[in-house]
Amino acid sequence: MKFPKDFLFGAASASYQVEGAWNEDGKGISNWDIFSKIPGKTFEGTNGDVAVDHYHRYKEDVKLMAEMGLESYRFSISWPRIIPDGDGKVNEKGIEFYNNLINECLKYGIVPFVTLYHWDLPQTLEEAGGWTNKKTIDAFAKYAEVCFRAFGDRVKHWITFNETIVFCGHGYLAGAHPPGIVNDAKKYFQATHNVFVAHAKAVSKYKSLKQYGEIGITHVFNPAFSVDDKEENIFAAKHANYYDTFWFYDPILKGEYPEYVLDQLKEHGWTPDWTNEELDLLKASADKNDFIGLNYYQPKRVMKVESTEGFEANRENSTGAPGNPSFDGVYKTVMMKDKVYTKWGWEISPEGFLDGLRMLKERYGDVKLYITENGLGDEDPIIEDVIADVPRINFIKEHLKVIKKAIQEGINLKGYYAWSVIDLLSWLNGYKKQYGFIYVDHKNNLERKKKLSFYWYKNIIETRGEEL
Numbered sequence: 001m002k003f004p005k006d007f008l009f010g011a012a013s014a015s016y017q018v019e020g021a022w023n024e025d026g027k028g029i030s031n032w033d034i035f036s037k038i039p040g041k042t043f044e045g046t047n048g049d050v051a052v053d054h055y056h057r058y059k060e061d062v063k064l065m066a067e068m069g070l071e072s073y074r075f076s077i078s079w080p081r082i083i084p085d086g087d088g089k090v091n092e093k094g095i096e097f098y099n100n101l102i103n104e105c106l107k108y109g110i111v112p113f114v115t116l117y118h119w120d121l122p123q124t125l126e127e128a129g130g131w132t133n134k135k136t137i138d139a140f141a142k143y144a145e146v147c148f149r150a151f152g153d154r155v156k157h158w159i160t161f162n163e164t165i166v167f168c169g170h171g172y173l174a175g176a177h178p179p180g181i182v183n184d185a186k187k188y189f190q191a192t193h194n195v196f197v198a199h200a201k202a203v204s205k206y207k208s209l210k211q212y213g214e215i216g217i218t219h220v221f222n223p224a225f226s227v228d229d230k231e232e233n234i235f236a237a238k239h240a241n242y243y244d245t246f247w248f249y250d251p252i253l254k255g256e257y258p259e260y261v262l263d264q265l266k267e268h269g270w271t272p273d274w275t276n277e278e279l280d281l282l283k284a285s286a287d288k289n290d291f292i293g294l295n296y297y298q299p300k301r302v303m304k305v306e307s308t309e310g311f312e313a314n315r316e317n318s319t320g321a322p323g324n325p326s327f328d329g330v331y332k333t334v335m336m337k338d339k340v341y342t343k344w345g346w347e348i349s350p351e352g353f354l355d356g357l358r359m360l361k362e363r364y365g366d367v368k369l370y371i372t373e374n375g376l377g378d379e380d381p382i383i384e385d386v387i388a389d390v391p392r393i394n395f396i397k398e399h400l401k402v403i404k405k406a407i408q409e410g411i412n413l414k415g416y417y418a419w420s421v422i423d424l425l426s427w428l429n430g431y432k433k434q435y436g437f438i439y440v441d442h443k444n445n446l447e448r449k450k451k452l453s454f455y456w457y458k459n460i461i462e463t464r465g466e467e468l
């Protein structure tokens, strides 16, 4: 089987991780511009001031994407580049940059797939309470409208938010992302609710503009499985799926929150402050949402935790490796002897991907899905000048096979975006953890080089994955 003609083969990036030019052409300061410079917050103090200089080299980068045969490029817009203080005047230079980037993609027939929010919040909004402040909801809706009006004639695929669980969880529970708050569950749930409302407002606005494209949201896809058949661990896995998956997918796809979580939030005093108007808005926008983007890296193997005693937010493990108890102390994630892990301790499990996709189908039916991120973080070997990223090729190959299988089973998958198109800044792991098809030489003026995976993916796209 070849992948269907309307299936998009793409690759992705995010503004803070590639652009650089952090204070150029009128861009405002983002929360990450500040947070990454606090000693001890990022790997060896790395930050995105220069990143891989995509802001100045986007033409060279898009040309390489075209050479790879990429059908679509998923990138994000930096909010403070468009509206420097988050809620005020528009920066025309910012609009110009994304116009140029979009036009450059279209010149080669590459479909731009645009994320509005991939974590770089204008610092002025962060200081006013960030996602816990309801004013951020309206500021986001305004920013989204500016983008729809400026780019919507050419951009027909919009993602509102990237991975709400990560920026809210790391921001208000683990303290590893801005605003660096630890163990504040009340704020965490409030922030997630505000994000869902902001999403719903942006979706409504988009539909009212009648630009006839599609709009959705991207979530982490981290399905939980019990480590064994013990009842208490099966319960722990169910709990993990309710809190970490259904809490995020239900308000978007069903327009309401799962009762199981709601009841417990009430008991703990963690229920967000919400209005009936907001809840009605969620309800009303559920069928306007066109798709869900899934970022799949690994599943979760879970078991029950008896107590939270001794639990501290663990920064070492906060980048996604198993080993932490859940914030509420109900379950913990574990590494298993019979599983395979990357150098950063992330499980490699294409089977977990397929099982998870089946779980989603069971709960949400035929919802349209894009895999908006999937890839291998590795330190790529360079052998006689060849960047021999064979493990990455194998990783993507196995996951694409699963996608093919899922499509054959009737799961509505419409595209695949490898993370990442080019080596970029990992938020907490610097440049050491590489993901790209294109290598960036940090010792030689950020020179770009094609990896083995570049040629491999080009062939997959050309042959529409027939060999997989």
Ligand code: BG6
Residues within 6 Å of the ligand: 014, 017, 162, 163, 166, 295, 319, 373, 377, 419, 425, 426, 427, 428, 429, 433
């Ligand atoms: C996703 C993010 O969570 O994972 C990306 O959307 C990120 O921005 C990617 O880079 C990989 O994470 P990490 O920690 O390995 O860089």
